[in-house]
Amino acid sequence: MKYYKFAALLPFLLQGLAQEIRADDPLPEGVIAAIRNKNIPTIADVSVINFNEKGHGEIEVHAIYKSKLKTKQKKKETKASLAKWIRGYGLEGSNKVAPLKLVINGKPGRFLFFLDGDLLYSTYNNQFPIRKTKDGSLEVGTAFNGSGAPWKPLKEVIKLIPQKLSEEKEN
Numbered sequence: 001m002k003y004y005k006f007a008a009l010l011p012f013l014l015q016g017l018a019q020e021i022r023a024d025d026p027l028p029e030g031v032i033a034a035i036r037n038k039n040i041p042t043i044a045d046v047s048v049i050n051f052n053e054k055g056h057g058e059i060e061v062h063a064i065y066k067s068k069l070k071t072k073q074k075k076k077e078t079k080a081s082l083a084k085w086i087r088g089y090g091l092e093g094s095n096k097v098a099p100l101k102l103v104i105n106g107k108p109g110r111f112l113f114f115l116d117g118d119l120l121y122s123t124y125n126n127q128f129p130i131r132k133t134k135d136g137s138l139e140v141g142t143a144f145n146g147s148g149a150p151w152k153p154l155k156e157v158i159k160l161i162p163q164k165l166s167e168e169k170e171n
Contacts, residue, residue: 031128031142031157034114038162042067042115044082045130045138045154048100048108055099056087062110066161083118090119103127112140112154130154 035043043066048057061082088100103120104111110130114121129141131151138154 031112031140031152032160035157035160036162037114040066040114040121041117042082042113042121043161044113044115045110046082046086046113047110048086048104050108051099051101051106052085054087055101056085057100057104057108058085059083065158082115085118086113086115086120087118088120089122112157 034040042064044064045062046059047062049060050058052058059082064082067081086100087097089098089103090096091098097119100120104127112128112130114127116122120127130138131141133139139151140154140157142150142152142157
């Protein structure tokens with residue numbers, strides 16, 4: 001009797017799976033597409049080292065690759081201009097903020113953040129994990145699958161950031 005119930009439900013299960021396969025909602029290209037966005041004010045390599053009771057993340061800045069300030073100062077001097085605490089992701093059209101602890105699944109670590117002040121800039125994912133390879137170089141997770149994979153060298157990804165200075169010279 002149990003076999004007949006399963007056989008009767010099988011067509012409905014297959015139809016449900018077929019709809020998932022045919023969905024026309026592909027995932028975005030990940031960090032490669034997001035990093036080319038000229039509207040992102042700040043792109044930085046940071047480590048989240050701690051969380052407060054509100055879920056905001058205390059950060060340590062390793063490098064700033066793009067800054068809305070665009071000064072000719074050395075990188076070490078501009079690191080101080082970045083917020084020490086990142087609140088999280090601000091929901092558009094609302095005063096609500098999804099805390100950083102929630103956005104990065106409560107795990108401190110090193111990330112490539114797209115920032116707008118003390119909030120993550122609105123991209124599909126907002127943050128991408130960074131890890132060291134066996135040879136000591138850095139690589140960044142490029143996808144939206146939670147684990148970061150596939151990984152690309154950070155140096156290659158950073159080269160894709162649009163440079164405002166070259167655009168201003170053309171005008």
